[in-house]
Amino acid sequence: MTSIAGAWASVPEAWGSVLDVVRQPVWAVDAEHTVRYANPAAAETTGHTRPSDLLGRDGRPTATPTTHTAPGAPEPAPAGLDAPERGTGLLSRADGSLLQVAWTRVPLPQADGDVALYIFQPLAEPDPVGSAPQDPRAPLRLIAHRQAERERRYAEILQYEAQERMVRALLGLHMARQSLGAIPSPGADLLHDAVRDAEEALAGVREVTDALCPGALRAGGLSAAFAALARRHPGRLSVSGTLSGRLPRLIETQAYLLVAEAVERAVEHGAAARVHVTADRGPDLLLTIVDDGAPPVTTADQAALSALTERAVSLDGTLTVSHTSGTGTTLTATVPLRPADGP
DSSP: OOOHHHHHHHHHHHHHHHHTTOSSOEEEEOTTOBEEEEOHHHHHHTTOSSGGGGTTSBOSOEEOSSOOOOTTOOOOBOOOTTOOEEEEEEEEOTTSOEEEEEEEEEEOTTSTTSOEEEEEEEOOOOOOTTOSOOOTTOHHHHHHHHHHHHHHHHHHHIIIIIHHHHHHHHHHHHHHHHHHOSSOOHHHHHHHHHHHHHHHHHHHHHHHHHHHOOHHHHHHHHHHHHHHHHHTSTTTEEEEESOOSOOOHHHHHHHHHHHHHHHHIIIIISOOSOEEEEEEESSEEEEEEEEOSOOSOSHHHHHHHHHHHHHHHHTTOEEEEEEETTTEEEEEEEEEOOGGGOO
């Protein structure tokens, strides 16, 4: 029987390259259900600063009295011998609030049931009233809403179905490669290539998911999504503002994509070394993106700005662009928040 100490030693070493970069929350528990490993997404989703903050906690989700099934969420299923177990439950955030999740519990290979992974899917909160446009005189807003809902649904399927299966396959491939040992062999070479190809495919799934609708946005709203965006550009992107709480899905999705695409334009086309995003919520949602890069004068810049303007207009908003020599470019998007658009 594999010792529990040996199994735990192998988790961060052998699978850290897989689990640390997975965008959905994952942690591993021992036979006593104690969390012994957590990935960065688990810390981010539960509001902790570091994954190590979760170690030593009871890793079992609290049962919920009712079942909530979101698009792409796994249906609860009974556990079988060494088979994944699925269900829904609640996780406690650092601030004491509760997060509803769908979970999959996977026994780790060669651990004899002593070690298991919990893979979580945060379940989306009900959309605030008024997010779906009812005004037939607002066709652009209606089209944008439908597009945002499609993209959100596709992102959920990619993240919580395709990515989960790929993670489980990668774990099995890693264990198979470890079981062959360090002696070179044709089988080991084939497994090495399979692991590499699977990791590249997983990275592609994450990239597409983020482009459609990142998990941080679905779980925590614009503030969480902007913070996650800043973490992907360390030292280059900073975020501030008074934005708090949730907005309708239409506004959250389009506003996030507007900011993400504006940052991409500044970094890739403007060669900006610093970008700062300010998000303020008042009668209107005010988004300001300031960069120290080159002026937006190329064809690619103009196309990007045209797409950003269309996103703002689809929300009945406006986008203004200004550039000051020696200072940089400022994009300001103003999106009206109707009374029905409140949380």
